[in-house]
Amino acid sequence: MEHGHSLVIPPHFDGNNYAYWKVRMKAFLKSIDERVWNSVEYGWEKPTTPVSEWQTSQKEAAAFNSKAMNAIFNAVSMEEFKRISNVEVAHTAWNILQTVHEGTKAVKINKLQQLITKFESIKMSDDESFDEFYAKLNDIVNSAYNLGEIYDQPKIVRKILRSLTEDFRPKVIVITESKDVDSIPVDELVGSL
Template sequence: MEPHQKGASIGRPPFLIGENYSHWKVRMQYFLKMQSEKVWNVVEFGWSPPKVLDREGRPTNVIKPKLEWNRGDNEASENNARAMYSIFNAISMDEFGRIATCTSTKEVWDILQVTHEGTNIVKVSKLQMLTSRFETIRMEDRENFGEFHAKLMNIVNSNFNLGESIPNSKVVRKILRSLPVRFRAKVTVIEESKDVDSLKVDELVGSLQTFEMTFGSPRKSKGIALNAIKDEYLGSECENDEKMLDGEVARFARKLKKYMKFKKYKKSKDDAKK
């Protein structure tokens, strides 16, 4: 681990580790904006050294000598330097090797983005995969709602980081139709009492978490249900066993009665012969 690979703070940028790029990108954007909107602008729109103007006021290909820079030229250069320095302190030496020769923060940003997100073709492929995951994800019976919500929001945030936001109403409807049977009554109440299209995700999440806390965790509920089924099954078995035993005793009694009658009849017949 490198010396500056620590948690971010107001004065320290978030550190980029390969697998956390999507989160780093958002956090770094706001870290740069916190310095000033102009600092972020040089990342978004780029910066290049000012050029000498021709007689008609159009820029030429000749870089203006620094001694001739005006206040705006110097401010733009300083903003570019601030952004570059912030990113340099947020990456490893391996990452630095990719962007060491860059002079524009936008160039640095674009290289890191292509390195970790891929080209536009790769981004489209990732978005298609995320769309498929969003459509197919369901809350499992063994999960609690918090686990399902975390997985779903990871997909939503990954879409956002790739430049495609999923509307709030679509996320709300996805949650409602992805819940297991134990939430069915709650879903019905929500759909009948609220405007689903204007319902906020956070409001829905809070309502469902409260519902789950009230009725217990899925594992506990499942255990209680299994015990109830087991007791019912065992009780039914015992009742059936008792009925079977009573039936066998009754059949044996009938057979014994017939046998005793037969014995009595035979004895009477033998006595008559004597």
């Protein structure tokens, strides 16, 4: 079941499509406060002194970590919650989920290599619509982005133009002869196709 988007309810994660959830959750945490996201990204270390002796900045840092933990706990399913329920630091909880669903650095590199291969080899088949082809290509590009590989607009535009079926050849010729391919935004190309 697809969940709606809310400014007060974090995006739900049930163990599927981690890359999509990760991007949405990062945006959600930043919408609470940029410092909430910072506590997830850079971590927080609980002071060893009693709470009554904490400096104002230490109390604020603890509050940002608590807000991040609350959001993460409320975003995940019971199965995912079990993985992180004994954690008190948002950075640690985030890293556990990331490692479980993206893998270690070696696994990420392997996944990225597979996506690069898919990007290089994808072609539109005769029995699929342009929208279906573009959705598959866009999924590869977004998945690679979530693993740290960024495809720039000209590379995506050129990939689309050379991956289309023969039916699109007249349009491709017109586009390549009338425009600077390296300056066409992807959405403009998609709109014209």
